[in-house]
Amino acid sequence: MIFKEGNIDCVEKLKRPAEKVLKIGEAVKYDPFERRVGLWNEIRENYDRYLDGECGSFLSDLDNHFRSQFETALLVLAASFRENGEEFKPAERFSDKEIEAYKRIERYNVFEILSIDDVMRKLVSKDDELLGLFRDYYVYMDKWVDKILDDPSLKLPVRFYLKRKWESYKGKLNEAVSIAIVELDWFRKLISQWEREAESLAEKKVEEFAAGITAKAEAEVARAVEEERRKVEEEAKRIESLKEEIVKKEEEVKAKEDELKVKEEEVRKVIEELRGIKEKVEKGSRFVDVGRARNYEMNFIGRIEHKLGKEVEIFGKTFKVEGVREGKEVNTSRFIGMKSRWGVLTEKDVKNLPENRYIVARLVEKKLLGGKRSYILKAIFVSRVDRYVEYGFDIDPLELKDINVYVVDARDEAKQKNETVVLCLASPTGFEDAVGEHVSSEEFHRNFLSRYLSVCLVDLETGKLIYNPHDSVAKEFARICEIEIDEEKKSRVRKCVDGMMEGRDWMTLSDALKCGDEVIVRAAFYELAEERKWKVKYVEGVGLVLMK
Amino acid sequence: MEYLLILNYESDAERKRIDYTIERWRNRVSIRKPKGAVVVLKGSESEFSDFIEDLFSRLELEPNESPEGKVEVYLLEKYKPVVEKKVRRLSYESTESLEIVRKFLDYLMAKLNASYEYSSGISKVYTAYTKKGQARIDVRIEKGEVTKITILIEGYGEVVDFLAGKVDYEIKTFLGRS
Numbered sequence: 001m002i003f004k005e006g007n008i009d010c011v012e013k014l015k016r017p018a019e020k021v022l023k024i025g026e027a028v029k030y031d032p033f034e035r036r037v038g039l040w041n042e043i044r045e046n047y048d049r050y051l052d053g054e055c056g057s058f059l060s061d062l063d064n065h066f067r068s069q070f071e072t073a074l075l076v077l078a079a080s081f082r083e084n085g086e087e088f089k090p091a092e093r094f095s096d097k098e099i100e101a102y103k104r105i106e107r108y109n110v111f112e113i114l115s116i117d118d119v120m121r122k123l124v125s126k127d128d129e130l131l132g133l134f135r136d137y138y139v140y141m142d143k144w145v146d147k148i149l150d151d152p153s154l155k156l157p158v159r160f161y162l163k164r165k166w167e168s169y170k171g172k173l174n175e176a177v178s179i180a181i182v183e184l185d186w187f188r189k190l191i192s193q194w195e196r197e198a199e200s201l202a203e204k205k206v207e208e209f210a211a212g213i214t215a216k217a218e219a220e221v222a223r224a225v226e227e228e229r230r231k232v233e234e235e236a237k238r239i240e241s242l243k244e245e246i247v248k249k250e251e252e253v254k255a256k257e258d259e260l261k262v263k264e265e266e267v268r269k270v271i272e273e274l275r276g277i278k279e280k281v282e283k284g285s286r287f288v289d290v291g292r293a294r295n296y297e298m299n300f301i302g303r304i305e306h307k308l309g310k311e312v313e314i315f316g317k318t319f320k321v322e323g324v325r326e327g328k329e330v331n332t333s334r335f336i337g338m339k340s341r342w343g344v345l346t347e348k349d350v351k352n353l354p355e356n357r358y359i360v361a362r363l364v365e366k367k368l369l370g371g372k373r374s375y376i377l378k379a380i381f382v383s384r385v386d387r388y389v390e391y392g393f394d395i396d397p398l399e400l401k402d403i404n405v406y407v408v409d410a411r412d413e414a415k416q417k418n419e420t421v422v423l424c425l426a427s428p429t430g431f432e433d434a435v436g437e438h439v440s441s442e443e444f445h446r447n448f449l450s451r452y453l454s455v456c457l458v459d460l461e462t463g464k465l466i467y468n469p470h471d472s473v474a475k476e477f478a479r480i481c482e483i484e485i486d487e488e489k490k491s492r493v494r495k496c497v498d499g500m501m502e503g504r505d506w507m508t509l510s511d512a513l514k515c516g517d518e519v520i521v522r523a524a525f526y527e528l529a530e531e532r533k534w535k536v537k538y539v540e541g542v543g544l545v546l547m548k
Numbered sequence: 549m550e551y552l553l554i555l556n557y558e559s560d561a562e563r564k565r566i567d568y569t570i571e572r573w574r575n576r577v578s579i580r581k582p583k584g585a586v587v588v589l590k591g592s593e594s595e596f597s598d599f600i601e602d603l604f605s606r607l608e609l610e611p612n613e614s615p616e617g618k619v620e621v622y623l624l625e626k627y628k629p630v631v632e633k634k635v636r637r638l639s640y641e642s643t644e645s646l647e648i649v650r651k652f653l654d655y656l657m658a659k660l661n662a663s664y665e666y667s668s669g670i671s672k673v674y675t676a677y678t679k680k681g682q683a684r685i686d687v688r689i690e691k692g693e694v695t696k697i698t699i700l701i702e703g704y705g706e707v708v709d710f711l712a713g714k715v716d717y718e719i720k721t722f723l724g725r726s
Contacts, residue, residue: 033661034655034658034659034661035658036658037657037658037659037661037662037663038654038655038657038658040658040663040664041654041657041658041662041663041664041674042654042664044663044664045664045667045672048664048666048667049667087561087677088661088663088677089561089663089675089677089682090663090675092559092561
């Protein structure tokens, strides 16, 4: 069935105005405006009626054919309005491209009326118009039509119509050419020339295409450059942020410097104060924290214990060590939970506190016959435990009142037992000069020291020993009480600290630690202070400072 | 009072018609087409403030030029102008056959530069384009003892009366009454 259910007569009737326009073609533009508007309206109305199914439905090929006629007829009218410069808004439904395509193909409509014989006759007479159509056909038209028919921006019914038209024209063109190249020698040459022209045009197109590609490549390069620029900008931003960080760090360093300056100012103030006070100021000349004090204590007790052993040599004679007893003056466990300036004391904190431990031993001369000489050695670590509890450190050397109690007790014990008691008192913060002077004085020797009592004081930081020069027993026992310091190392550190003080008014302990271990540096501080009449002072927030 | 109109158009021809209308009104009112980019911003005052701050930082200014010289700001309020659609209804009767009347009306529509839009079964609808604007024309023909013609013209402004006058004149001429 060709027509499906469609009524062909009905369609023919509806198509009549459209066919009329198509038949007239571009020449319709010469019709009056109102007539063309009338035709437009008629075609539009009939097209609507056809689309509404007034004539039934047809097979798609036929349907495409009918619709292409309606649509192209409207296009022809639209082209006429545009060409005449008439304003007719509905004609805007067709684009310039559609109108141009129609016009170009319609240039060949002469083939609708010419027979092959007519064409040949015109060719023989070298008809310019016709030769021009052949030339364009060979050089570009065929390819151009192929391209335009593939262009989806053109309405499909319009493309359908143009395709059919072009194929019919092309058929006649090719038929005429095949005859002409046999019969007309010059035409054959002309065809070759057009073919070359077409090739050159194709090459030009390729070049243009390549240029397009180059442009694309350039665009790609530009994009890469842009990308690079973006990266550089990002890098610049990163550098900027680094700079900001550096500035921040510099500010931090400056803040630290300022802090140091404040410390320096603090030290200077202390120096000025000290310089203003004529009398000797020993208060605050030490700084021993709780941990260090505890270490001194354990070392001192351990060393005494070790030195005593089972026998000990005194005045060239061997003495047996008997009844060694270790104890502590202070029960620190009672400080657990106590609030102090360095926090509430825990069990661990308390274990770190010095307990003022002591060792008591009886030394009895080893001989078989005759009276045996004997001594009671009391080695006591003496510190102000309450200070360590409260502050976590002590900064003052021991005063007379701190040691008197031990001296008095020892004297009483000696008298009671009728035995010589050697008292060895070790202090982590050393002793005030007054203590040393007192112990070394004639008066002390006369009042306290007798055959019953000898006193030897040990400064655990400097290793300095203090005893009465008239007391030979104390001198002898000093060997046992003294702490062992590597003299060579001590001398090297002292030299280093001394060198660092050149051209300076003061130096903190933390600065001087470059010279060696803290224990030895501390000892060097105190020794230098004593020798050079400098001062060692604890400055809050700074620590121990050696000052000129 | 100043009014800002945003005119959306679909084709170059429509744009031209808008331009033409503006030109025609130039001597009657103060009317101008802003040259720069026109932006309608919807947002809070602080958002607007942030936007304008950002915008000012992007402008290219001469050393002594202030950004206010480049940016005009208006506070907008939606305004719906009351424009009534005009409708003119024309009715005639003819002793001529339906076919002759239909052909005459087709001719008349073409003469009025009215293009066929669609058919509703009982009437055909056209759009007429004139220099005074465009209007919708509804053409209805009913067959009876006489052929009844009803023409409905709808639009804005003077185009309605203008077309009605023309239609009336042409139909009356056709009917031999003028």
